[in-house]
Amino acid sequence: MMAVNKKEDIRLGLHRSDYMLDSETNSLLQIELNTISTSFPGLGSLVSELHRTLLNQYGEVLGLDSERIPRNWAAIQFAEALGKAWVEYNNESAVVMMIVQAEERNMYDQYWLINHLKESHGVMTIRKTLAQVEAEGLVLPNGTLVVDGRPVAVVYFRAGYAPTDYPSEVEWSARLLIEQSSAIKCPSISYHLVGTKKIQQELAKPSVLERFLDNEEDIAKLRKCFAGLWSLDNEEIVKSAIEKPDLFVLKPQREGGGNNLYGHDLRETLIRLKNEQGEALAAYILMQRIFPRASLTQLVQGGVCFEELSISELGIFGSYLRNKDKVVINNQCGYLMRTKVSSSNEGGVAAGFAVLDSILLTDEVIIV
Secondary structure (H helix, E strand, O other), X not given: OOOOOOOOOEEEEEEEXXXXXXXXXXXXXXXXXXXXXXXXXXXXXXXXXXXXXXXXXXXXXXXXOHHHOOOOOHHHHHHHHHHHHHHHHOOOOOEEEEEOOOOOOOHHHHHHHHHHHHHHHOOOEEEEOHHHHHHHEEEOOOOOEEEOOEEEEEEEEOOOOOHHHOOOHHXXXXXXXXXXXXXXXXXXXXXXXXOOHHHHHHHOOOOOHHHOOOOHHHHHHHHHOOOOEEEOOOHHHHHHHHHOHHHEEEEXXXXXXXXXXXHHHHHHHHHHHOXXXXXXXXXXXEEEOOOEOOEEEEEEEOOEEEEEEEEEEEEEEEEEEEEOOEEEEEEEEXXXXXXXXXXXXXXXOOOOOOEEEOOOOOOOOOEO
């Protein structure tokens, strides 16, 4: 009989930390940390290889070397982390289960990762919605999660981060079923909550990082990446944001694009919330608005090429796998570069606000 680890023994995280280059300080400042559904390791890697291939062919004309675009192994390394988690679970008949939305729009990015997992690690992946898990799943007395007759070693969430992913009690029941099983959750509900804006704001407080890190130099480097972050019980900051709303972003405890408030909407929401208490205030944080340098960029839309000022956002992928006290993986796993027109407040690729891009290394010094 296969030995299956207890659910509390193994922890797997596939995350992405997003940054923008602040034009005033020339420093990379953190936008947010994503701990669930960290998308585009697949398509992001392909775009980087596309741009390297184009420079190999036309770089001499453009005066650019393809080596200025760093290799991007995000899909390969994410697949490796999932594969090693499957090995740690120690059940050769088990599968990886990817949780997806009912009308999934990002399937090609997901399939690229599935392909790497199958070809390089021999691990089979099944795709299920939360509703399908509730209908087809059960937890055996030994804790094994079985879905559609197959034991599940790893549950990889590419959905389940938005309220719209839980339209009924069926989806909540499925999430509870998964959490109660011995399957490795990526992320577990606790690690999912680590990605909330409130935790990001709490980590930026004085003396908090010292609870988790001992090296003063590492702590100082991390703090350099923090933008200003405040809770709404800070009356002085709230007053400043109402007076100068263009210098701040109001962020709810939500994942995915289209949720942040700017300018007039930010001011009106803060004025309304001033008379609220408790949960209403805790539902948001205030963040310093970052103003990255805009560059004139050639863009193509609907077959038409045009020039527009654009800004970019850099995401750094990471993987972490632990079995009890043994750290199996703790790696940087490539990057995601997204570019959008500078006039847009939103930056989601799937939402149509930004496009996938690549890093082009220059001789300019960036403070990190």
